Amino acid sequence: xxxxxxxxxxxxxxxxxxxxxxxxxxxxxxxxxxxxxxxxxxxxxxxxxxxxxxxxxxxxxxxxxxxxxxxxxxxxxxxxxxxxxxxxxxxxxxxxxxxxxxxxxxxxxxxxxxxxxxxxxxxxxxxxxxxxxxxxxxxxxxxxxxxxxxxxxxxxxxxxxxxxxxxxxx
Amino acid sequence: xxxxxxxxxxxxxxxxxxxxxxxxxxxxxxxxxxxxxxxxxxxxxxxxxxxxxxxxxxxxxxxxxxxxxxxxxxxxxxxxxxxxxxxxxxxxxxxxxxxxxxxxxxxxxxxxxxxxxxxxxxxxxxxxxxxxxxxxxxxxxxxxxxxxxxxxxxxxxxxxxxxxxxxxxxxxxxxxxxxxxxxxxxxxxxxxxxxxxxxxxxxxxxxxxxxxxxxxxxxxxxxxxxxxxxxxxxxxxxxxxxxxxxxxxxxxxxxxxxxxxxxxxxxxxxxxxxxxxxxxxxxxxxxxxxxxxxxxxxxxxxxxxxxxxxxxxxxxxxxxxxxxxxxxxxxxxxxxxxxxxxxxxxxxxxxxxxxx
Numbered sequence: 001x002x003x004x005x006x007x008x009x010x011x012x013x014x015x016x017x018x019x020x021x022x023x024x025x026x027x028x029x030x031x032x033x034x035x036x037x038x039x040x041x042x043x044x045x046x047x048x049x050x051x052x053x054x055x056x057x058x059x060x061x062x063x064x065x066x067x068x069x070x071x072x073x074x075x076x077x078x079x080x081x082x083x084x085x086x087x088x089x090x091x092x093x094x095x096x097x098x099x100x101x102x103x104x105x106x107x108x109x110x111x112x113x114x115x116x117x118x119x120x121x122x123x124x125x126x127x128x129x130x131x132x133x134x135x136x137x138x139x140x141x142x143x144x145x146x147x148x149x150x151x152x153x154x155x156x157x158x159x160x161x162x163x164x165x166x167x168x169x170x
Numbered sequence: 171x172x173x174x175x176x177x178x179x180x181x182x183x184x185x186x187x188x189x190x191x192x193x194x195x196x197x198x199x200x201x202x203x204x205x206x207x208x209x210x211x212x213x214x215x216x217x218x219x220x221x222x223x224x225x226x227x228x229x230x231x232x233x234x235x236x237x238x239x240x241x242x243x244x245x246x247x248x249x250x251x252x253x254x255x256x257x258x259x260x261x262x263x264x265x266x267x268x269x270x271x272x273x274x275x276x277x278x279x280x281x282x283x284x285x286x287x288x289x290x291x292x293x294x295x296x297x298x299x300x301x302x303x304x305x306x307x308x309x310x311x312x313x314x315x316x317x318x319x320x321x322x323x324x325x326x327x328x329x330x331x332x333x334x335x336x337x338x339x340x341x342x343x344x345x346x347x348x349x350x351x352x353x354x355x356x357x358x359x360x361x362x363x364x365x366x367x368x369x370x371x372x373x374x375x376x377x378x379x380x381x382x383x384x385x386x387x388x389x390x391x392x393x394x395x396x397x398x399x400x401x402x403x404x405x406x407x408x409x410x411x412x413x414x415x416x417x418x419x420x421x422x423x424x425x426x427x428x429x430x431x432x433x434x435x436x437x438x439x440x441x442x443x444x445x446x447x448x449x450x451x452x453x454x455x456x457x458x459x460x461x462x463x464x465x466x467x468x469x470x471x472x473x474x475x476x477x478x479x480x481x482x483x484x485x486x487x488x489x490x491x492x493x494x495x496x497x498x499x500x501x502x503x504x505x506x507x508x509x510x511x512x513x514x515x516x517x518x519x520x521x522x523x524x525x526x
Binding site: 047059 | 300301307308311314315318337338344348361
């Protein structure tokens with residue numbers, strides 16, 4: 001029951017994100033979708049993941065997004081002009097996008113057909129990574145390499161952003 | 171009648187009733203606390219500026235908050251024409267909801283049987299989550315949406331600037347706040363506020379002599395300082411009240427708000443102060459543990475500490491001038507964050523090598 005509520009919040013929120021033309025509304029519904037996701041994590045007995053997801057995505061990243069949207073002060077998109085002028089509405093872009101959408105739908109159908117047989121066994125096991133201590137241990141032993149590589153990636157992105165944004169000295 | 175009392179006091183039912191009472195206490199208590207803080211703020215300000223403060227409504231002006239609330243109720247709701255109607259209404263709701271929500275995982279007293287009415291004591295908190303520290307952190311970071319959206323939806327330059335400042339400030343200070351929390355989690359080896367408080371029972375011993383209550387403020391003086399600075403910044407109080415800096419931004423993000431919508435922002439600010447003080451009490455000042463007062467009346471100790479921290483809030487506001495905006499950012503990133511990080515590393519080393 002709760003699952004369906006949270007799933008509905010997530011799905012509807014995500015749909016509003018892509019269908020809204022006002023970026024601020026998109027942002028807010030994305031935050032709503034994150035809360036639905038958070039509820040799903042709690043149902044999966046992963047409260048730590050649920051809360052961290054809220055802190056990192058809803059609390060930090062989305063606030064930054066909102067900040068950027070507000071600084072740029074993106075005007076409400078004028079529908080007619082948008083349809084005419086935007087590069088994403090060129091025929092090629094529409095074709096490629098359509099192909100990707102079909103691919104995504106196919107993949108989704110394939111994934112669903114695979115899980116149909118599996119679903120019985122999954123719910124019975126106790127999730128292994130529910131406690132914070134266990135999660136930390138796994139992160140710093142088994143997944144050490146992935147963890148470090150991710151952090152290097154993020155630092156590289158940050159350095160790149162600083163280099164691009166820095167004022168050029170004459 | 172006798173049967174009804176029987177049902178009401180039997181185990182499953184009286185638990186629900188007890189939880190209902192706790193929820194009512196927290197909800198009403200926060201509201202009452204906000205009202206008291208409005209009065210205290212004005213009285214303390216008056217005292218520090220050698221004035222009388224409110225003194226007309228009721229004895230010593232005690233009913234001033236009631237009058238204020240009535241006034242706010244009956245004022246006209248104004249909304250600028252250019253404002254975004256939906257978000258304009260949503261923003262204060264987010265603010266006040268986040269403020270209330272943040273108090274849910276905070277315990278305010280030892281487990282109580284309600285004077286023997288219950289068979290087993292229940293914890294005096296709404297939700298006993300084992301990641302309470304993180305929940306508070308997460309909900310606190312939600313409060314900023316109310317302010318930022320209010321700034322954006324008002325469609326006024328002062329509001330927008332207030333909102334922008336608020337989001338920048340929140341992001342900067344949240345880091346130091348989070349690291350201070352992490353340091354404490356390291357010391358207590360738990361994320362449940364209940365367990366953190368219970369770890370502070372007893373005394374710190376120096377050469378076998380008890381010297382001070384076993385509160386974390388003593389080994390974590392730097393952590394407490396960082397937490398206090400970040401906490402004041404998180405609640406947008408002076409000297410960090412940039413989102414509503416009167417001299418520059420009229421009233422910042424709530425310039426365009428009136429009546430109950432304004433009251434909601436106002437209430438959210440005071441409730442956030444109470445929440446941050448309550449968290450500080452639980453994390454650093456030993457919660458309901460303290461000398462002299464017996465454990466069963468621990469709520470008293472909690473209230474004393476909470477009241478003191480709230481007074482410090484007012485004290486700060488009326489004695490310190492506001493920072494300059496660039497100073498605020500520099501302070502957050504170049505002083506507070508490195509300090510918090512060093513403190514974290516030092517604490518980690520201490521826990522690892524000396525078993526603090």
